[in-house]
Amino acid sequence: MSAAEETAEPDDDTAKPWGEVTPEAARKLLVAAVEAFAERGYHATTTRDIAGRAGMSPAALYIHYKTKEELLHRISRIGHDKALEILQAAAEGPGTAAERLDGAVRSFVRWHAERHTTARVVQYELDALSDEHRAEIIELRRRTDAAVRRILNDGVKAGEFDVPDVPGTTLAVLSLCIDVARWFNAQGRRTPDEVGALYAGLVLRMVTAQQ
Amino acid sequence: MSAAEETAEPDDDTAKPWGEVTPEAARKLLVAAVEAFAERGYHATTTRDIAGRAGMSPAALYIHYKTKEELLHRISRIGHDKALEILQAAAEGPGTAAERLDGAVRSFVRWHAERHTTARVVQYELDALSDEHRAEIIELRRRTDAAVRRILNDGVKAGEFDVPDVPGTTLAVLSLCIDVARWFNAQGRRTPDEVGALYAGLVLRMVTAQQ
DNA sequence: CGGCGCGCTAAGCGCTTGCTCACCTTCGGG
DNA sequence: CCCGAAGGTGAGCAAGCGCTTAGCGCGCCG
Numbered sequence: 001m002s003a004a005e006e007t008a009e010p011d012d013d014t015a016k017p018w019g020e021v022t023p024e025a026a027r028k029l030l031v032a033a034v035e036a037f038a039e040r041g042y043h044a045t046t047t048r049d050i051a052g053r054a055g056m057s058p059a060a061l062y063i064h065y066k067t068k069e070e071l072l073h074r075i076s077r078i079g080h081d082k083a084l085e086i087l088q089a090a091a092e093g094p095g096t097a098a099e100r101l102d103g104a105v106r107s108f109v110r111w112h113a114e115r116h117t118t119a120r121v122v123q124y125e126l127d128a129l130s131d132e133h134r135a136e137i138i139e140l141r142r143r144t145d146a147a148v149r150r151i152l153n154d155g156v157k158a159g160e161f162d163v164p165d166v167p168g169t170t171l172a173v174l175s176l177c178i179d180v181a182r183w184f185n186a187q188g189r190r191t192p193d194e195v196g197a198l199y200a201g202l203v204l205r206m207v208t209a210q211q
Numbered sequence: 212m213s214a215a216e217e218t219a220e221p222d223d224d225t226a227k228p229w230g231e232v233t234p235e236a237a238r239k240l241l242v243a244a245v246e247a248f249a250e251r252g253y254h255a256t257t258t259r260d261i262a263g264r265a266g267m268s269p270a271a272l273y274i275h276y277k278t279k280e281e282l283l284h285r286i287s288r289i290g291h292d293k294a295l296e297i298l299q300a301a302a303e304g305p306g307t308a309a310e311r312l313d314g315a316v317r318s319f320v321r322w323h324a325e326r327h328t329t330a331r332v333v334q335y336e337l338d339a340l341s342d343e344h345r346a347e348i349i350e351l352r353r354r355t356d357a358a359v360r361r362i363l364n365d366g367v368k369a370g371e372f373d374v375p376d377v378p379g380t381t382l383a384v385l386s387l388c389i390d391v392a393r394w395f396n397a398q399g400r401r402t403p404d405e406v407g408a409l410y411a412g413l414v415l416r417m418v419t420a421q422q
Numbered sequence: 423c424g425g426c427g428c429g430c431t432a433a434g435c436g437c438t439t440g441c442t443c444a445c446c447t448t449c450g451g452g
Numbered sequence: 453c454c455c456g457a458a459g460g461t462g463a464g465c466a467a468g469c470g471c472t473t474a475g476c477g478c479g480c481c482g
Binding site: 023 | 459460461462463
């Protein structure tokens with residue numbers, strides 16, 4: 001398994017979204033599950049539906065995953081890892097706090113728009129996870145929150161931002177970005193880039209001193 | 212049925228949330244369904260669970276509602292009516308655009324926080340509705356959107372606001388408010404009033420000219 | 423005070439669910 | 453050239469699902 005992973009290029013997870021899921025059949029099943037969960041929700045999706053979308057028999061699912069919940073966990077875990085990676089890269093990057101916040105919101109929103117099927121599963125199907133799996137994911141979300149809070153704190157310290165309630169504003173910024181997954185429609189008028197630019201501008205106004 | 216409704220005071224739907232659902236047993240079932248749908252989601256909730264929470268047998272549900280989906284529709288319809296009422300009252304009220312926007316966000320957020328179980332069902336279980344019922348609800352949401360957009364347009368016309376993209380900003384404002392239903396926790400540190408005040412302040416910064 | 427109708431229940435029907443199991447194919451190594 | 457592991461299938465099991473139906477208790481009207 002790790003030998004197969006090494007044959008892939010190291011950075012192709014942006015180009016090929018589920019490149020880290022290694023047996024071909026397991027990836028096909030996982031992609032099918034993402035689509036189905038995003039469309040109908042976890043509980044309304046049957047294992048027969050997932051297998052059918054992947055062009056396989058229902059039993060094939062259980063060769064690669066122990067349960068339907070394990071499939072959801074794999075999706076949620078990989079998605080949260082990606083989300084955290086995006087925000088931490090923005091938080092630890094160069095530039096002023098304003099520039100980093102702009103980049104963070106822009107890329108986080110773009111991810112929620114471009115990959116809104118995945119994001120929908122990642123953000124709205126937490127309750128369906130088992131207790132242990134949910135706890136693991138919640139820890140990742142805590143770190144996501146911390147990355148944004150760090151940018152805001154930096155900006156306040158540098159005098160760039162005027163933010164009376166940093167934790168509350170962190171919540172609002174993440175909230176705004178995450179909700180994109182709920183309403184974004186690929187057939188709609190706005191491209192992911194446009195939404196990212198719009199939202200980054202709005203967030204910067206929220207934190208900038210009013211004069 | 213209308214005779215029974217007339218015996219209630221005209222304005223008690225704020226004090227007694229589901230006062231408009233008239234046979235006592237039907238209301239108990241609906242309240243139980245709201246709790247169950249909010250906790251587990253529509254598809255993961257069984258009719259036995261709803262009836263059990265209401266202290267009745269599973270069959271009792273079908274005396275008052277034709278199907279489980281009809282229950283969801285009743286909840287969604289009443290909830291959307293209430294949400295629209297809140298925003299239209301704010302939009303058509305007196306005061307400057309800034310004052311009306313402040314009031315709109317404050318009361319809309321407060322509703323999503325205080326009644327976050329109901330709001331969660333209303334905002335996140337649209338997909339489970341039948342096609343006709345979903346179309347009816349989407350029309351209500353269009354009007355909700357229009358109420359906020361009207362405030363923003365008024366503010367721009369009056370020179371109070373600097374909003375380059377009114378439809379996009381309308382989306383963002385509603386998005387911010389709606390997402391409260393996802394994360395709000397009654398055991399958390401913030402009261403609905405505090406969140407409403409915080410969010411109203413952030414939204415005003417989003418639309419106010421920067422100078 | 424008899425009986426009628428309404429609100430409710432116990433039991434269960436037909437179906438779908440997540441998941442299993444016996445079996446089949448394919449294919450690289452001795 | 454056969455063999456065993458890996459990956460797949462068809463059929464089906466037990467459990468749980470939404471919903472129905474036959475019948476029960478009880479308040480109300482003649």
